[in-house]
Amino acid sequence: MIYSKEFYSILSKLFQLYSRKISFYSYTFSLLVNIPANAKWAQNGVTIAGGHGGGDATNQLYRPYGLFVDDDQTVVIADYENHRIMQWKNGDTTNGQVFAGGKGQGNGLNQLKYPSDVLIDKENDSLIICDQGNRRVVRWFCHSSTAQGEVLIDNIRCYALAMDDQRYLYVSDEGKHEVRRYQLGEKNGILVAGGNGKGDGLNQLNRPTYLFVDRDHSVYVSDWNNSRVMKWVEGAKEGIVVAGGQG
Template sequence: MKIVFNFFFIALSLTAAVNCQTCHNVTQYGPCSVNTACGCLYLSSAVNTGICGLLSLTCSSLVECDTRNNACYEPAHICVNHPRCSNKPLCYPLSMTAQQLCAPIPSTTEITLAKSNDSICENARWHQNGITVAGGNGAGLGLHQLTYPIGFFLDHNGSVYIVDGSNRIVKWIRGTSCGIAIVDNYQASSNNDLIKKIRSVVITKNETMFICDQDNRQVQRWFKNDYSGQSVVTNIPCSGLALDDEESLYVSHDRGDRITKWPGGKIVAGGNGLGNSLKQISSDGYFFVDQDKSVIVADIYNHRVMKWPVDNTEGILIAGGNGHGSGLKQLNTPIASIMDQMGRIYVLDNNNNRVVRWSQNATSGTVIVGGKGNGDGKDQLSGPLDLQFDHYGNLYVLDTNNHRVQVFPIDKSSCP
């Protein structure tokens, strides 16, 4: 059985490794590309959603999908409805859906992302209308969809690796409209345990993945192009993961009282039970490791952000700490935080649906994104769970209840 599962998901991984574009609310065979030879082929597993591909393939070149599960076992094929050829779903080659062949119809509303590698200056601002770079097509299991995503990692190429609530990791290459399912719950670790609950992921410069498999109480390491992982930290109730500049691994515990550094398991934040003293944290969320290897903790249930320098036995309050609320001196369930090159803190304030910037030694913050109520507008967030900057200062936010990742481009026009 294990061999069948591995083959099935290897096939899925190979199938998805093409920069395809999807089409939504377009009729079967309807226009979806500037190339008029392309049309929308409905996916067998979705409603009113398809993949944009060349329509000139002969019917005799297409084979039927597996009738048990609508799967295609030929690498780089996907199951579609093609009634001109058959009343049964057919396996269609993804090579005929590549954007080089079926270039998308250009959008007139796209905002150009910043491409300067300068640091973020004090006067930098961010566009208030976000651009959807992953998901945004409702909850679902399609490769163009997400389902209550819970975390993500942004690599140096701008690809987004999303921990989806459907217990999979989906890679969205920048500029594409569908993802690549690279890990899901049917794949096994080296000890043959199937992944039970993916909680977070981080990726090294050579594309090795570390995955928190929470319900199996382990952290797995997946080398590039592997189809299974190795358990590298065991018997640990992991939650969030982070890497420092030397690619040492940091793990937060789901009981919320500590963060440890690996290898070795040294406690680098908390470790004194749950609580609100400076020696304690109460958080099972995300955290950030800065260039000095200080750990920046979004202390969720204490509604504050704490900085733990190396070898400190207590943290330093750097944001919030004035009770939960919506005032600029307050936070309400801060779920994640990051830091820029100048030491300013950016807090994802979950229950206030906003991102707030706190300068060093500030007693209040400034809302830079969101804060306009809970909603699905371009300028709104709904239950956001994670955030990250790219190398240019563009802000990516995991907008969980809207099943999407939004990028808010930076505006440096007021920078010196």
């Protein structure tokens, strides 16, 4: 099967922008699950954000990390070295908009420090941001009159975020080598992967980074320093190696 030009061009744009990870709600982009093995993709991507060299102008990015794509194809990007979150609307490839941060690195509620991931919580029209350098997860409301965020979780070496269809937030902690699930508003969360110290056992992780949560609430974890991808079924005490892990 060959998908429509519009469909695969959108996907190729995203992969070209940052190949390490794409973050979606599993239920808003569940058609990914149904892509057949013989699907074909465009051979060349199209730049939809940045592409003007590394810098801090509104038409530039500097080491973009995680991103999220909304239903209207607006792309929200964690612009890591610029300490800001950028928003690029569909069709506007000239300039993005600074949505959060962009006031220099710092720990003020109107600042970010090396944000590494972002997602959109559509239920209350807000962005949830992994503010890695400040060791916190923050929320910025899209239509707030105050240009600042609020702290959801602190004292965490967060790297990446995911959200399931019940609005539980999943956060990878590369300091504690674990992934926790949080109900929005709670501070401690429930351990869902790792948490047994740094290591390469099936019940361990070593610097977990990006995440994906499927419809069954299984968590897929990029286990960076173990060079593998792990799957942790909901409630499991250990994970399953689904890719890599051969050294």
